[in-house]
Each structure stands twice: as C-alpha cells, then as structure tokens.
Amino acid sequence: MSQQAINKVVVAGGGTAGWMTACALASQLGHYLNVVLVESENIPTVGVGEATIPTMQTFHLLLQLPEQEFMRATNATFKLGIEFENWGAIGESYFHSFGETGRDFWAGQFQHFWLRERLNGGQFSYADYSPETQAARAGKFAITKNPRLGFAYHLDAGLYAKYLRRVSESRGVTRIEGKIQTVKLEPNSGNIEALQMADGQLIDGDLFIDCTGFRGLLIEQTLHAGYEDWSHQFLCDSAVAVQTESTGELPPFTRSIARESGWQWRIPLQHRVGNGFVFASGAIGDTEATDTLLQNVVGKPLNDPRVIRFRPGKRRKTWVKNCVALGLASGFIEPLESTSIHLVSSAVIRLMRMLPLTGLCAQDIETYNRATDKELAAVRDFVLLHYKQTRRTDSDFWRYCQQMQVPDSLQDRLDIYRDSGRIYWDSDELFTVNSWNQVMLGQGVMPRHYHPAADIMPQADFAAQMAKVRQSVQQMVAQLPTHQNFLQSYCEPQ
Ligand code: FAD
Secondary structure (H helix, E strand, O other): OOOOOOOEEEEEOOOHHHHHHHHHHHHHHOOOOEEEEEEOOOOOOOOOOOEOOOHHHHHHHHOOOOHHHHHHHHOOEEEOEEEEEOOOOOOOEEEEEOOOOOOOEOOEOHHHHHHHHHHOOOOOOHHHHOHHHHHHHOOEOOOOOOOOOOOEEEOOHHHHHHHHHHHHHHOOOEEEEOOEEEEEEOOOOOOEEEEEEOOOOEEEOOEEEEOOHHHOOOOOOOOOOOEEEOOOOOOOOEEEEEEEOOOOOOOOOEEEEEEOOEEEEEEEOOOOEEEEEEEOOOOOOHHHHHHHHHHOOOOOEOOOOEEEEOOOEEEOOOEEOOEEEOHHHHEEOOHHHOOHHHHHHHHHHHHHHOOOOOOOOHHHHHHHHHHHHHHHHHHHHHHHHHHHOOOOOOOHHHHHHHHOOOOHHHHHHHHHHHHHOOOOOOOOOOOOHHHHHHHHHHOOOOOOOOOHHHHOOOHHHHHHHHHHHHHHHHHHHHHOOEHHHHHHHHOOOO
C-alpha cells in the first residue's frame, strides 16, 4: 500500500486510551519510534471508566509500572469481581469472581463435578468453591501465592491518565497541547498527512492513533470507517454518573445493581466512591434517571450528576489507511463487565505486534481488523448473556431483553450449556470457562446433565474431595486480612 517506514506515531487524544497507548509505545518501542500525543485541556475526557479486569496486571508488567506506585497515584483499590444484584430476578444476587473456582479433574471442567453434587441433592453453591467470592463476601483481601487470588483494580480515571502522562513524558513522549481543527489527507493515497491545530500548527506523522473518544475525529469524521450499531440488543444508550464520599469499609468488589430500566454501578476508591446509572433513554428520562441514581447512593455527592450518551456498537473497521482507533473512538460495549480499558490494552498490544516496518500492508490491516472483530464479538456475547437470561418481567425493558434474538454464537452456547453443562472456549477469548459458568448459573441457567466421567469416583470419595475443596477455600479466607487493612499497609506513603 505504501513503502513509507513508520517512524513517527501521533496519538490524537489524551484520555485513558491516549495515554495508555502513548505509554505502551514509548515503553516498548521508544528506541525506534518518535511518539507524539496531542490533547486539548478544553475538551474534557469522558471522566468515567474506573473498574478493570485482571489483564491490567499484565499490561502494567509490560509497561513496567510498579503496582504500589500505580495504586498510590490513582487511589486504587483491589477488585475480586462483581456482585450482580437483581439481575436474574429481583432479590437474587450472584458474584462473578476472577480466578478459578474449584478444581478441574482430568475428565472435565469443575462444573461437571459441582453438577453431580447439585443434581443429586447437594446444597452447596458454585460460589462455595470460589476463594475470590468468599473473600469478597467477607470483605477480605491479600496478594497471595498458593492459591493466588485473581484480582483487578478500581482506579480514579482522571488520576490514571495523569499518572500515565507523567510516566510517558519521562520515557520520551512529546505532548502537544491544543485543539485539532482539521485532519489533512494526502490527495493520492487518502492517508492522513497531518493534524491541523487551531493555532495553525501542522503535526505530521506516519501512523495516527485516534483516541479522541466517541467523536472519532480521525477514524469516522475524516476516514468514514462506518459504525455497526448494536442498539437492538443493547437498549442502554446513556449513563448518569456522580461521585460520593466514602462511608464504611471499602469492599474489594464492584457492585452492579439492576433497576427497572438499566443498572447502577458502585465502585469504591480509596478517597471516594464512583457511582453511575446506565439506562435506556427510550425507557426513562434524564431527570428520572438522575433521581434514581441519587436515591440509591450512600454518602454525600461530591459533584453534580453528569449525563453521558453513547451508541452501543463498534466501528466497521478500527484500522483504516494509516489510522488506528483505540478506546471509545473504536466503539463501545457498556461497562457491565468493565471491559473497555482492557480492550484498549489488548488492541495496543496487537498493534505493536503488527507494527508496519517497511510501510502499510493491506493484509496486516485486514488481519488486525478481523482479530478486533472476533475479540469484540466474544465480549458482546458475554455481556448480552446478562440481559438475555433475565427472568425479570417487571418492565418493558426486561421483557424485551428476555425475548430479543441474540447472535447464534451466544444462543448455541446457551443451548449447549443448558443441555450438557459444557462450555466450549477458544484460548484467545477474554472470558474464561469459569466466568461463563458463574454468569450462566447466576442468571439461572441450570444444566440438565453433566459429563458421565464426573460419576467415576465412588460417592464417599467424591463427597470427601468436594468437602476438602470447600474447606481449603474457607481456611484460606479465614487467614486473610480485611481489604481495608491490606490496602492501607500496601499503599502507605513511602
Ligand atoms: P476520552 O476520555 O473521551 O478522551 C478523549 C480525548 O480526546 C480527550 O483527551 C480530549 O481532550 C481529546 N480530544 C477530543 N477531540 C479533540 C480535539 N479536537 N483536539 C484535541 N484533543 C481532542 N471502561 C472500563 O474499563 N471500566 C469501566 O468501569 C468503565 N465505565 C464506563 C462508564 C461509562 C458511562 C462510559 C461511557 C465508559 C466507561 N468505560 C469503562 C470506558 C472508559 O471510560 C473508556 O474506555 C476510557 O476512558 C477511554 O476513553 P478515551 O480515552 O477513548 O476517550
């Protein structure tokens, strides 16, 4: 497509996505690339996005960001998973934990053994075998080795971008302040040539990363990538967010509370709590949504509630010509499973692996776009599962969700699980078998059968084995400190 070597990368936008990208490029390829980031102090970032998943640990290892330094800088807390309340039915709750539940045996995944117990009258829940769930419910946490608790973080989004900016600049990223006025294209190739700033400055580059948020200034407004709209499956298109004072002990988990026309998040940080209500604007107005949120927060509000609109879906192509969109510029799946920040990190890693060396290549671009689509489709299915499998009938919103048609990939998974307890999983999928199990069961999908190999062990031995696993979970949790105490000593100023 072009023989021009990629030496200079321009990142447009300095929100979480922009700074994650700049920091990754500078940390891994700074010896080879000139990295420039352009942002405008007058155009605010989205300002939310505070719950993460465990892959952030790997991303930070790659960037060589020391955990304690990062946690102090962003007032972060630990997250063992998400408590889903009122999702299957009003009054029910379940926990989607990180890490592993139970122990897989040679013949199959742990759920088959749990199903043997349960379908034969056992009373123990799947969660009784999950160290993370039990620790979360006891308000406990520590970084452990054997077994290792699976965890992620809650962080202050504004502080995270500032922290990454500091690190990035120290690693050679050049930051340019100002508003991008227009995007100039090369007339022959249609590639982006330069960003024209409001003050007249021209910023040229070989590769441009669009991190300008929902507006997609480069990828959509200039290169017209197109958008695949998913609003027929994701009814929520708005959120209202407010921060409140912390009250009481800090729980090591996110709360997701389903309401009549959407759901509410509660994210504990060291210095405050992040709250939001994700809702369908077709079902509830902004004023009522804001009232619903304010009636259901604990602690004094610290700012005025702010409404954010979004369009569920994704760009038809996230890499077009010499422009790659990351973060909100590339599309958005609502934050029910805290996936957006992860998707930024996985996309930037994919991009670095595929970085064009001797010029842009159409096959690279195709491959990148296909991999991105596959990744997003799997996340979409997992998030949709929560809606599709509700048994709530108390509003048009939930009735629609129950009856809506979902992609075949999800419907097949549901049918197979319901029938046989099996989950087929691709090793590059984000959500593991354990995640699918927890949400399937939590939403009330109970398999009718389990694998016959789970019956190999004589009943007395089997019962003893299962009891041993439960006891080891309890013993481990009993030894843990509270999350609050662990956090205080771990993040103590030095
Ligand atoms: P933005 O934060 O919008 O940043 C855009 C940047 O572009 C800004 O720096 C702006 O100044 C710059 N810019 C734009 N136009 C111009 C211009 N003309 N000139 C110069 N600069 C410009 N993700 C999670 O992982 N976990 C969560 O819990 C979570 N919760 C969310 C809740 C809600 C309601 C929403 C909407 C999103 C949530 N997300 C969550 C997603 C997460 O917030 C984003 O993925 C993340 O913040 C990245 O945003 P961004 O950097 O792409 O965009």
